[in-house]
Amino acid sequence: MKVVALAGGVGGAKLVDGLAALLNPDELSVIVNTGDDFEYLSLAISPDLDTVCYTLADLANPNTGWGRKEETWHVFDAIQSLGGLDWFRLGDNDLATHLLRTNWLQQGVPLSVITERLCSLWGIEHRVYPMSDDPVRTIVHTASGEALGFQEYFVHQACQPEVAYFEFEGAENARALPQAMETLNACDLVILAPSNPWVSIDPILEVQGYRSVMREKPVMAVSPLIGGKALKGPAAKMYQELGIRPTAFAVAEHYEGLLTAFVFDHVDRGELEKIEACRIIPLVTDILMKDEQDRIRLAEEVLLFGERILNRSH
Amino acid sequence: MKVVALAGGVGGAKLVDGLAALLNPDELSVIVNTGDDFEYLSLAISPDLDTVCYTLADLANPNTGWGRKEETWHVFDAIQSLGGLDWFRLGDNDLATHLLRTNWLQQGVPLSVITERLCSLWGIEHRVYPMSDDPVRTIVHTASGEALGFQEYFVHQACQPEVAYFEFEGAENARALPQAMETLNACDLVILAPSNPWVSIDPILEVQGYRSVMREKPVMAVSPLIGGKALKGPAAKMYQELGIRPTAFAVAEHYEGLLTAFVFDHVDRGELEKIEACRIIPLVTDILMKDEQDRIRLAEEVLLFGERILNRSH
Numbered sequence: 001m002k003v004v005a006l007a008g009g010v011g012g013a014k015l016v017d018g019l020a021a022l023l024n025p026d027e028l029s030v031i032v033n034t035g036d037d038f039e040y041l042s043l044a045i046s047p048d049l050d051t052v053c054y055t056l057a058d059l060a061n062p063n064t065g066w067g068r069k070e071e072t073w074h075v076f077d078a079i080q081s082l083g084g085l086d087w088f089r090l091g092d093n094d095l096a097t098h099l100l101r102t103n104w105l106q107q108g109v110p111l112s113v114i115t116e117r118l119c120s121l122w123g124i125e126h127r128v129y130p131m132s133d134d135p136v137r138t139i140v141h142t143a144s145g146e147a148l149g150f151q152e153y154f155v156h157q158a159c160q161p162e163v164a165y166f167e168f169e170g171a172e173n174a175r176a177l178p179q180a181m182e183t184l185n186a187c188d189l190v191i192l193a194p195s196n197p198w199v200s201i202d203p204i205l206e207v208q209g210y211r212s213v214m215r216e217k218p219v220m221a222v223s224p225l226i227g228g229k230a231l232k233g234p235a236a237k238m239y240q241e242l243g244i245r246p247t248a249f250a251v252a253e254h255y256e257g258l259l260t261a262f263v264f265d266h267v268d269r270g271e272l273e274k275i276e277a278c279r280i281i282p283l284v285t286d287i288l289m290k291d292e293q294d295r296i297r298l299a300e301e302v303l304l305f306g307e308r309i310l311n312r313s314h
Numbered sequence: 315m316k317v318v319a320l321a322g323g324v325g326g327a328k329l330v331d332g333l334a335a336l337l338n339p340d341e342l343s344v345i346v347n348t349g350d351d352f353e354y355l356s357l358a359i360s361p362d363l364d365t366v367c368y369t370l371a372d373l374a375n376p377n378t379g380w381g382r383k384e385e386t387w388h389v390f391d392a393i394q395s396l397g398g399l400d401w402f403r404l405g406d407n408d409l410a411t412h413l414l415r416t417n418w419l420q421q422g423v424p425l426s427v428i429t430e431r432l433c434s435l436w437g438i439e440h441r442v443y444p445m446s447d448d449p450v451r452t453i454v455h456t457a458s459g460e461a462l463g464f465q466e467y468f469v470h471q472a473c474q475p476e477v478a479y480f481e482f483e484g485a486e487n488a489r490a491l492p493q494a495m496e497t498l499n500a501c502d503l504v505i506l507a508p509s510n511p512w513v514s515i516d517p518i519l520e521v522q523g524y525r526s527v528m529r530e531k532p533v534m535a536v537s538p539l540i541g542g543k544a545l546k547g548p549a550a551k552m553y554q555e556l557g558i559r560p561t562a563f564a565v566a567e568h569y570e571g572l573l574t575a576f577v578f579d580h581v582d583r584g585e586l587e588k589i590e591a592c593r594i595i596p597l598v599t600d601i602l603m604k605d606e607q608d609r610i611r612l613a614e615e616v617l618l619f620g621e622r623i624l625n626r627s628h
Contacts, residue, residue, distance in 0.1 A: 096392030
């Protein structure tokens with residue numbers, strides 16, 4: 001079974017990590033959100049790509065949800081002592097990634113090739129694709145009328161501002177990554193990893209091409225919400241501020257017209273009927289991933305569920 | 315007595331440090347060569363400015379002649395492990411300087427303002443001026459016909475290639491820094507610090523304006539050669555490859571038409587007559603600076619000598 005996963009940051013990376021433990025490199029590819037990418041201290045930073053890659057390479061910090069494990073902070077401390085920007089924490093190992101990426105980008109190397117290089121250096125065998133080599137920037141428009149770059153909203157302002165709507169600057173003209181499109185075209189199942197629908201998965205879907213291919217494919221989403229709460233990040237808060245109750249059902253509805261199947265938690269089993277009524281095939285299970293074992297267990301369930309769906313539809 | 319020193323890297327920085335110990339901030343300004351500046355890993359690096367500033371701030375590594383003391387190498391090690399460029403060693407503290415400088419430059423802040431900011435952060439009270447806010451790049455043309463950026467020649471190729479001639483790309487159109495010109499115009503004495511005449515002092519003199527103001531001023535040079543050898547760097551090798559015997563006299567001759575006075579070592583006292591024959595006032599002394607005490611002792615002698623010259627000419 002050939003699987004393509006769409007992923008953003010932490011939650012998505014965890015499921016992808018579980019899938020990678022079970023699927024061969026030619027059976028799993030990941031398309032990663034780059035709407036969070038930004039420039040900081042003149043460095044090109046791709047938070048979701050890094051989170052996915054660090055997680056796959058077992059380099060991720062398990063406690064923070066960002067950055068590297070066994071990290072040091074010498075440069076960051078020195079920058080702080082010089083009064084430099086300090087709201088986005090840059091560890092020394094992490095910084096090496098950003099320096100190389102920035103340098104390669106300035107030499108004209110596409111982000112996809114850079115990602116491939118880094119994956120190869122980190123021993124990642126599964127394909128990790130940025131959604132596009134063209135820049136797309138998620139802008140958070142707030143209730144007070146401000147327009148914030150995503151990391152400005154997410155990290156600097158700690159998701160405090162009330163969200164009015166999102167804009168994916170550049171998405172209209174961004175070209176879907178050809179290799180990702182090809183893999184997507186050839187796959188048997190698409191999995192929307194448990195990432196924030198608004199700011200992790202939507203930016204990918206806004207890039208021309210992906211959505212229309214996915215309409216031809218069985219698409220399964222894994223809920224990023226459990227009991228109305230996000231495990232990490234502002235997804236639930238965003239639903240609320242946009243006037244939608246943050247439920248598993250709301251997530252399923254979010255992907256309207258795209259979903260074949262939906263995986264959500266026992267806690268939300270009360271929403272089963274509403275989800276089934278949308279002609280979405282449900283899987284109710286334990287979707288919380290506390291450790292490596294959970295990731296593999298959930299990935300296994302997701303893949304078995306996927307096989308059942310495929311058999312059903314053929 | 316108001317003094318302006320022209321300086322490049324290590325040797326120049328040492329004398330400037332000695333002068334700074336004796337002169338008030340309003341009595342000493344330094345104009346620093348930026349012909350060595352280059353881009354490395356997409357970072358804007360100003361080796362001579364950093365050497366001068368680190369030395370003045372007592373942050374310089376006393377053993378290497380470049381970089382910072384008490385330095386760590388986490389990012390550099392991480393970059394190496396990813397196969398990145400590694401011929402120019404970047405310590406963690408040093409890197410913080412380059413990151414901030416690069417970021418500020420990209421925001422449109424002129425190099426002179428950046429240098430002022432860094433000096434203020436490092437507690438440097440004397441004025442340190444880049445020779446220009448416009449880029450000038452020293453190119454080493456080699457006997458084999460190659461054109462090498464200075465750091466490529468100096469660090470990467472360890473000064474191995476035979477020199478044919480030097481080019482100061484951009485010098486023709488670079489504007490002398492107005493504040494530096496003003497200070498130079500108002501000064502009583504110009505000191506050419508013991509830096510490489512070919513690649514540290516010449517680039518400054520090539521920027522329009524400096525040379526003509528200096529023709530109106532008493533100019534004293536301190537020899538960077540002792541007994542035909544440079545204390546550090548390729549000055550002697552360069553003289554040889556250009557067909558000139560590397561002597562103190564050759565240095566004095568190098569600055570022909572500009573020098574009022576020349577300070578050189580006891581070892582080279584045999585050249586006294588030839589130097590005097592050029593109507594240059596000589597000071598023969600011990601010019602080797604092994605430690606902080608030497609710097610101050612030489613600076614003191616240089617300043618006393620300067621006062622004598624001024625009294626003589628008035």
